[in-house]
Amino acid sequence: QQQVRQSPQSLTVWEGETAILNCSYENSAFDYFPWYQQFPGEGPALLISILSVSDKKEDGRFTIFFNKREKKLSLHIADSQPGDSATYFCAATPYQGGRALIFGTGTTVSVSP
Amino acid sequence: ETAVFQTPNYHVTQVGNEVSFNCKQTLGHDTMYWYKQDSKKLLKIMFSYNNKQLIVNETVPRRFSPQSSDKAHLNLRIKSVEPEDSAVYLCASSSRDWGAETLYFGSGTRLTVL
Numbered sequence: 001q002q003q004v005r006q007s008p009q010s011l012t013v014w015e016g017e018t019a020i021l022n023c024s025y026e027n028s029a030f031d032y033f034p035w036y037q038q039f040p041g042e043g044p045a046l047l048i049s050i051l052s053v054s055d056k057k058e059d060g061r062f063t064i065f066f067n068k069r070e071k072k073l074s075l076h077i078a079d080s081q082p083g084d085s086a087t088y089f090c091a092a093t094p095y096q097g098g099r100a101l102i103f104g105t106g107t108t109v110s111v112s113p
Numbered sequence: 114e115t116a117v118f119q120t121p122n123y124h125v126t127q128v129g130n131e132v133s134f135n136c137k138q139t140l141g142h143d144t145m146y147w148y149k150q151d152s153k154k155l156l157k158i159m160f161s162y163n164n165k166q167l168i169v170n171e172t173v174p175r176r177f178s179p180q181s182s183d184k185a186h187l188n189l190r191i192k193s194v195e196p197e198d199s200a201v202y203l204c205a206s207s208s209r210d211w212g213a214e215t216l217y218f219g220s221g222t223r224l225t226v227l
Contacts, residue, residue: 032213042205043218044156051213087154095212100146100169103156110114 003027004092004104012110019077023090024060026071030092032102035075038087047088048075051095080111090106116140119219123184126194127227133180134189134222136204143217144168144207145187146216147179149200156203162187191224 004025012017023033034049050057050064050073057064061080066073077084090104117138126132138145146169147159160179161169169181176192191192201223204206 017178034213034215036216042190043205044216045218048216049213089156093214098209100158100161101214101216106154106156108154 002101002105006088006090006104006107008107009019009105010108010110012112015074015111015113017080017084019080019084019109019111021075021077021088021090021103021109022072023074024072025092027092028032028071029094030057030102032095033064033066033073034091034095036089036091036103038089038106040086044087044089065098077109081111082111082113085109085111114186117204117206117217119221119222121222122164122220123225124225125225125227128196129193132194132224134204134224135203136187136219138185138204138206138217140206140208140217141185142206142208142217143184145177145181145184146205146207147187147189147216148205149202150203150221151200159202160187160189194224194226196226199224 007022031052035047036044037047038044048059048062061078063076077095087106087108089106091101120135144163146161149157178190180188201221203221204219
């Protein structure tokens, strides 16, 4: 049972376009949502995160949009660069309680120059 | 800057053999994890150690066992490997800022079972 789902599974965009990655979850207790970026041959690394009290979080070209009512969020990568080509994981957990992160299924992004 | 070190990077072995993977973190964190990443890139938590105490043990086969000598080291032993154990094994250490947990992953050990 996959508690955190991502779509699409893979995505190709041209350099300069905005890539949109989707994530949905089932557990209403989840209120902390980090996104991790993984390059080939490396482990995932924290990219950006959001708490459910916010509906938007920006960090440079990366923006998370959050819809608590629909239990959905998305990661927008503006002005995509070839160096953004990686796999992106949405994760979720209750903010308090010390529970381990639950990772989504991942979206592999390819940016063509 | 690498702060979670895994060895070896790759390991090829045959069914039934025993393997061990090492992990060391220099971040001073109290919690470490082992994750399995399959060919579809799905990340599944296997074990969690908090200051040498096992606190999470998802339903992994008994042939897997974590081993820790101190809070900076968490090794993984597989007693008798099976073909389905072929995967990338990722070690991570964890920090918490209030309730927000951040994982710091190593680069992984890719296991191939022939």
